[in-house]
Amino acid sequence: MTTTLQALQTDTPPFDAGEFRRALGTFPTGVAIITTRGPDGKPVGLTCNSFSSVSLDPPLVLWSLRNASKSMDAFQGANGFAINVLAEDQSKLSARFASGSIVDKFEGVGHSDGFGGVPLIDDCVARFHCTTFAQHAAGDHVIFIGKVERFEHGREQDPLVFYKGAYMMLAQSLRELAAQGRVSVKSLIEARAGVYELLLRLACERGEAIDFEAMEKHLADMDAQTERGDMAARALAALEYFSLITKAAHNDVLALVAQTLATLMHHSVMAQANAMPYAAMHQPELTPLRRQMLSCMRARDAEGAAAAVRAYFGHVEHFQRQAGTVS
Numbered sequence: 001m002t003t004t005l006q007a008l009q010t011d012t013p014p015f016d017a018g019e020f021r022r023a024l025g026t027f028p029t030g031v032a033i034i035t036t037r038g039p040d041g042k043p044v045g046l047t048c049n050s051f052s053s054v055s056l057d058p059p060l061v062l063w064s065l066r067n068a069s070k071s072m073d074a075f076q077g078a079n080g081f082a083i084n085v086l087a088e089d090q091s092k093l094s095a096r097f098a099s100g101s102i103v104d105k106f107e108g109v110g111h112s113d114g115f116g117g118v119p120l121i122d123d124c125v126a127r128f129h130c131t132t133f134a135q136h137a138a139g140d141h142v143i144f145i146g147k148v149e150r151f152e153h154g155r156e157q158d159p160l161v162f163y164k165g166a167y168m169m170l171a172q173s174l175r176e177l178a179a180q181g182r183v184s185v186k187s188l189i190e191a192r193a194g195v196y197e198l199l200l201r202l203a204c205e206r207g208e209a210i211d212f213e214a215m216e217k218h219l220a221d222m223d224a225q226t227e228r229g230d231m232a233a234r235a236l237a238a239l240e241y242f243s244l245i246t247k248a249a250h251n252d253v254l255a256l257v258a259q260t261l262a263t264l265m266h267h268s269v270m271a272q273a274n275a276m277p278y279a280a281m282h283q284p285e286l287t288p289l290r291r292q293m294l295s296c297m298r299a300r301d302a303e304g305a306a307a308a309v310r311a312y313f314g315h316v317e318h319f320q321r322q323a324g325t326v327s
């Protein structure tokens with residue numbers, strides 16, 4: 001046994017964090033939203049897959065929170081937390097609570113109070129109300145152990161499962177790269193241009209009347225925002241237009257990729273908004289190109305739609321070069 005271990009140690013290449021993550025990703029997990037209340041009583045929550053059972057008597061569970069989390073103070077200062085296990089149709093909630101850029105993650109999310117006032121999210125498959133039993137520092141995470149005071153087995157629905165880290169790898173590692181400033185605006189524009197060209201081509205084949213009507217309405221709303229001078233809402237609506245294209249492409253895998261890119265883009269727009277007013281970010285030459293994409297989708301003209309989206313991102317890159325964010 002000792003010999004095998006030694007052999008393993010000498011043969012093992014230097015520790016590769018990416019490989020480590022991929023190896024961990026071979027272990028399928030469920031997904032939960034862990035919630036608590038901050039010192040001001042406001043609900044706080046994040047998406048988590050490190051949840052695990054620990055003990056039956058007393059009933060204990062654990063999960064771990066990365067040290068850099070904005071929610072750390074709230075969890076360390078609270079007497080308890082809730083574990084809300086997500087159902088397979090709640091992946092949007094998972095993405096919402098994994099986002100670092102949404103200010104109020106609970107806005108529009110149905111929830112109520114549980115034991116000790118912990119926030120409970122509606123329609124989950126199970127919920128555990130815990131008091132904090134112990135906290136342990138562990139590398140770049142803190143492990144929280146909870147004593148389960150109450151629990152409910154909720155809807156009879158399959159749980160949301162992440163396997164081989166597909167979602168984690170994309171959403172998490174991209175987010176981390178972005179946080180470290182390692183996602184350049186240029187590579188983000190390139191990725192968006194490529195992914196949306198593909199999505200537009202699919203939307204030309206598979207888009208339905210209802211998808212196109214939603215885009216038509218969205219573009220009208222954007223025009224109204226411009227007239228009102230509500231440029232902050234318009235900047236976000238410009239990103240949302242691409243979510244509608246994604247929907248019209250009817251491909252769940254690409255939708256996940258596009259959603260991740262949209263989250264990164266959202267970060268980037270917010271960061272830019274700190275440096276320049278939203279009005280200065282407005283690029284009027286993009287408006288006809290959005291319309292052109294829509295009319296090409298309606299006419300099932302994939303080449304026309306692809307040309308419009310390439311022109312669109314060509315303008316975006318030009319604009320960013322002038323703004324000095326792309327060299």
Ligand SMILES: Cc1cc2nc3c(=O)[nH]c(=O)nc-3n(C[C@H](O)[C@H](O)[C@H](O)COP(=O)(O)O)c2cc1C
Binds near residue numbers: 050064068099171172
């Ligand atoms: C599927 C999935 C599982 C996650 N699991 C954890 C986890 O166990 N611990 C953790 O700290 N972050 C985890 N995250 C990342 C957090 O949800 C994310 O960093 C979130 O923005 C943290 O909230 P904060 O903005 O309040 O820091 C996970 C993300 C996803 C998508």
